[in-house]
Amino acid sequence: MYHMLVTDIDGTLLDSEGKVPEETKKILAVLREKRGFIITIATGRMLARAESIAREIMINAPLICYNGALIIDIYTRHRILERPIPPGKLIELIELLKEWGYEVIVYENETIKVERFNERTRWYINQCEGIECNVVHDMIDYVKQKNLSSYKVFAVGDVSKVVKVPAELLFKLEQNFEVSLAEESHMEINLKGVSKGSAVKFLADAFRIDSTEVITIGDGYNDVSMLKYAGLGIAMGNATEHIKGHAKYITLTNCENGLLDIVNKFIVPQEKISLEDL
Structure with a gap:
């Protein structure tokens, strides 16, 4: 039952x-x-x-x-x-995602942070109607200054066509994080476990x-x-x-x-x- x-x-x-x-x-x-x-x-x-x-x-x-x-x-x-991603792990994650060309969305106190407004970040922001979004020009520096932890990170890939997340990147991420694909091209990333x-x-x-x-x-x-x-x-x-x-x-x-x-x-x-x- x-x-x-x-x-x-x-x-x-x-x-x-x-x-x-x-x-x-x-x-x-x-x-x-x-x-x-x-x-x-x-x-x-x-x-x-x-x-x-x-x-x-x-x-x-x-x-x-x-x-x-x-x-x-x-x-x-x-x-x-x-169970947020702690500052040290968050910095490692941002560095890796930027190295692979992803736009990084970080959550802080029910707001979202981006490094810039462009086609990809606007695509995500448009899905979060009514949610405050702030631009921080250097995400890694921002995390360091605020000793910021984040419940989740969203990695935005190509929004014009489906481009699958590279297997090599997934392998690297999954060593320390839980990764869920979103529409094949993007990722929702949480702390391992x-x-x-x-x-x-x-x-x-x-x-x-x-x-x-x-x-x-x-x-x-x-x-x-x-x-x-x-x-x-x-x-x-x-x-x-x-x-x-x-x-x-x-x-x-x-x-x-x-x-x-x-x-x-x-x-x-x-x-x-x-x-x-x-």
Whole structure:
């Protein structure tokens, strides 16, 4: 029997218009209120871009942000777990990424820092609507001066066409960091050992829930670790074949009520909820 459900946001919880469908909110309410489910979100987003969605679906467990680098109770503001990239490692990471020609996005106190405004950094900034962005002309010097640590770094590659991240660079990065590809050309980078999977395990252990009782749902590279951890790791129909290969079940797309499909197949198979019932 399942007792905990953890969902990604982009491409999973949100539809093609970037909204949480009303049906999805109603289904989650049924699970939470009538089935006693623990429900939360695991996202690569920063807190400032995830909290409103978490409140909208009324999560009843701490929120996982920055791919697991921050676990926070959004109702009490208590930061339960923080695992940022420390200053020394952050400098090493920035140096390596710049050496390979990537634009580096660093997170600081729910703002983002870039070294310049250009096509690549603007591409990323445009996805972070409403988030403060500051230019620091020398990122390494900035990190040194502020002794800055960062929950996550985003490395922006070519935005005009798909250029896969070189295998040699991935190998070097993975010695000290967790790396999730983003649209093949870009990378989300966290401290080694930090992932959605490790964060979901942390919460499940805190609630004394076994991994076999956990359902996780996602569509991206940064979801793979939690799909592999959960007793039931589910990939969205809009996920790539690589992501689907790590899932135990593939549901419908984020525009086809994939959550309802999951509930009917694995949670209430004898009852079969329909959209008309919600």
